[in-house]
Amino acid sequence: MKLSIGHLYPELLNLYGDRGNIACMKKRCEWRGIEAQVTEFSLSDPVDFSKLDIVLLGGGSDREQQIVCTRLQSIREDMKAYVEDGGSVIAVCGGYQLLGHYYETGDGKMEGLSLVDLYTVQDSPRLISNIVLKNSSIFPYEIVGFENHGGRTFIGENKPFGEVVYGSGNNGKDGKEGILYKNVVGTYLHGPLLPKNPHVCDYLLSNALERKYGKGELSALDDTQEIEANRYIRDRFVK
Amino acid sequence: MKIRRCAAILAARILSFGCRIAGKQGVTMAGKLAMRIDPNILKDLSAQVRGRIYMVCGTNGKTTTNNLLASALEAEGKKVICNHTGSNMLMGVAAAFVLNASLTGKIDADEACIEVDEASTVKVLPYMKPDYMILTNLFRDQLDRYGEIDITMELLEKAMAMAPDMKLIFNGDDSLSAYLAEKSGHAAAAFGISEQVFDQKETGEIREGRFCKKCGGRLEYDFYHYSQMGVYHCPSCGFSRPKILFDARDISMKGGLSFRVGKDLLTADYRGFYNIYNILAVYAALCMSGHSPEKLNEVLKNYNPQNGRNEQFTIRGSKVLLNLAKNPAGFNQNIAAVMEDPDPKDLIIVINDNAQDGKDISWLWDVDFDAFSDPSIRSITVSGIRGMDMRLRLKYVDIPAMLEMDVEKAIRDRLADGCGNLYVLVNYTALYSTHNILAAMQKKGGTS
Numbered sequence: 001m002k003l004s005i006g007h008l009y010p011e012l013l014n015l016y017g018d019r020g021n022i023a024c025m026k027k028r029c030e031w032r033g034i035e036a037q038v039t040e041f042s043l044s045d046p047v048d049f050s051k052l053d054i055v056l057l058g059g060g061s062d063r064e065q066q067i068v069c070t071r072l073q074s075i076r077e078d079m080k081a082y083v084e085d086g087g088s089v090i091a092v093c094g095g096y097q098l099l100g101h102y103y104e105t106g107d108g109k110m111e112g113l114s115l116v117d118l119y120t121v122q123d124s125p126r127l128i129s130n131i132v133l134k135n136s137s138i139f140p141y142e143i144v145g146f147e148n149h150g151g152r153t154f155i156g157e158n159k160p161f162g163e164v165v166y167g168s169g170n171n172g173k174d175g176k177e178g179i180l181y182k183n184v185v186g187t188y189l190h191g192p193l194l195p196k197n198p199h200v201c202d203y204l205l206s207n208a209l210e211r212k213y214g215k216g217e218l219s220a221l222d223d224t225q226e227i228e229a230n231r232y233i234r235d236r237f238v239k
Numbered sequence: 240m241k242i243r244r245c246a247a248i249l250a251a252r253i254l255s256f257g258c259r260i261a262g263k264q265g266v267t268m269a270g271k272l273a274m275r276i277d278p279n280i281l282k283d284l285s286a287q288v289r290g291r292i293y294m295v296c297g298t299n300g301k302t303t304t305n306n307l308l309a310s311a312l313e314a315e316g317k318k319v320i321c322n323h324t325g326s327n328m329l330m331g332v333a334a335a336f337v338l339n340a341s342l343t344g345k346i347d348a349d350e351a352c353i354e355v356d357e358a359s360t361v362k363v364l365p366y367m368k369p370d371y372m373i374l375t376n377l378f379r380d381q382l383d384r385y386g387e388i389d390i391t392m393e394l395l396e397k398a399m400a401m402a403p404d405m406k407l408i409f410n411g412d413d414s415l416s417a418y419l420a421e422k423s424g425h426a427a428a429a430f431g432i433s434e435q436v437f438d439q440k441e442t443g444e445i446r447e448g449r450f451c452k453k454c455g456g457r458l459e460y461d462f463y464h465y466s467q468m469g470v471y472h473c474p475s476c477g478f479s480r481p482k483i484l485f486d487a488r489d490i491s492m493k494g495g496l497s498f499r500v501g502k503d504l505l506t507a508d509y510r511g512f513y514n515i516y517n518i519l520a521v522y523a524a525l526c527m528s529g530h531s532p533e534k535l536n537e538v539l540k541n542y543n544p545q546n547g548r549n550e551q552f553t554i555r556g557s558k559v560l561l562n563l564a565k566n567p568a569g570f571n572q573n574i575a576a577v578m579e580d581p582d583p584k585d586l587i588i589v590i591n592d593n594a595q596d597g598k599d600i601s602w603l604w605d606v607d608f609d610a611f612s613d614p615s616i617r618s619i620t621v622s623g624i625r626g627m628d629m630r631l632r633l634k635y636v637d638i639p640a641m642l643e644m645d646v647e648k649a650i651r652d653r654l655a656d657g658c659g660n661l662y663v664l665v666n667y668t669a670l671y672s673t674h675n676i677l678a679a680m681q682k683k684g685g686t687s
Contacts, residue, residue, distance in 0.1 A: 023636075024635060061387035128599075129598075146598070146600075196628070225634055226631060
């Protein structure tokens, strides 16, 4: 079996250890004998979504995000078709904001991909903190990470990635964090997200395998160190 | 007024003394107390410096550059004020002056070497008029505290505008520093390395500033030294590496560092390519301010930092080297420096996430730890508040590590069962405590 992972525009969107998310997906495939091929796309590269099983969209500075935003409009239709067909996407921080309709800042409105029904408005202060989420219907234990964003994101009636147990989440008000839409995970959590949350990594891998091969079961790995690191953060912030 | 000044200085001294007895650094608190009692104290004291004030800024290399410069000026017979410990925010800068003042509010100083945290420059400059700003480099660092590197650059730009007569001495190999220097319009001199030192391979190393700050176009590089340091130009707008006034050549890293600049041959015992930039910055500062770099080799030879930057200890016959590694660019350079030592070695990595470290430790994943999967690395022990994160980071490059949350125990264990060549890499808040542990062990002969 083989999964093809596309990393979109890492030369611009590479804040906050996004490479850790790639490394995590790659290793957890390898350790199970699944081949994982990672392709990095730069701004001028064409993206053939029919050849991808997982797409990672990371975060960048506002300036860099603006550059990417212009480029994204040209791949929007293809990416939309990919998402509607059940293609897996993991979008973090700036990448998460770009999934929505727009990101409104003091300097104007950055148009997003409109792949998912959400929007973001900049506000102060920046929400900077460790964060702990819970979504027990899908994930067997907590999701931990770090958030650092000025945007306040509103997802309407969509399903969140998790309920906030500690930290601010989408907007600091409604107790929700991120979004789950088909096989898209959008979230403000870096840390990076996947290494300390192997259950989230496996969720992405499993969805991608299910779509490609009709078989999403994954063999178990020894996650003692991952779970210890996860619990350590949870216990530190959630009494 | 006089009484107030005297009270401020006395209070700062007492507090600093008390802290030292308690084994704490306390420099920042002493500065804070003095500034609260006498808000003008920094302005008045810094104005008494007879010669030049050098302000050292930049993500990495500040403390080493600043302390080396101070030592070089002292070798010229100058009396120098310097914030040696690396307390580089407003209160730390204030303390450097206050703790050197007489109770009558006078300082006796020919020159001042003051390192200032980039984000603090705008806070320090209202109180101090530097003649020179030395800008070492700009990398991503503590994104949770400073936001993006763009924000740091905006602050530095503002700071430069606040001191129009200040001359810049900057790293011309760093496109970000070069851009700031050009934009500021200040009189400026660049140092750099024009010869290619490393074979080029695409390492996937994180690089800042791949795109031109001026026009947004992609920069083209003839070659890289590390991170974004290298020889670059922008094909779209013509922005390019500036003329390098102080150019290091004939670089050798065999068993230490040596290179030529101008008519001088400089040599140092320490490892680490990045130290060439630090030495070069000092050389440039000396030349630009009319001092002679003649005694620099002697200074380099005798330089023993005692501040956890490349600091060496000998404990019961074991060699221990302590170094600070607090962001990806610095860590990668540290890893390269460790691997320049071909002998077997044990390694301890301590990662904290206190406010001064940055609470977000995602950057660990931007460091290229793969280089540690080498037979000369006998063992790796991880420690600190985020020791578990560090262990996980290594797991994902297939390097096993031992976890020991107690730093002192980790050191003691590796001294007992290690190979006698120990490297300890720590981030910021672990530095002072680890330094104290090692210093105490060295003093006691490590019999504990």
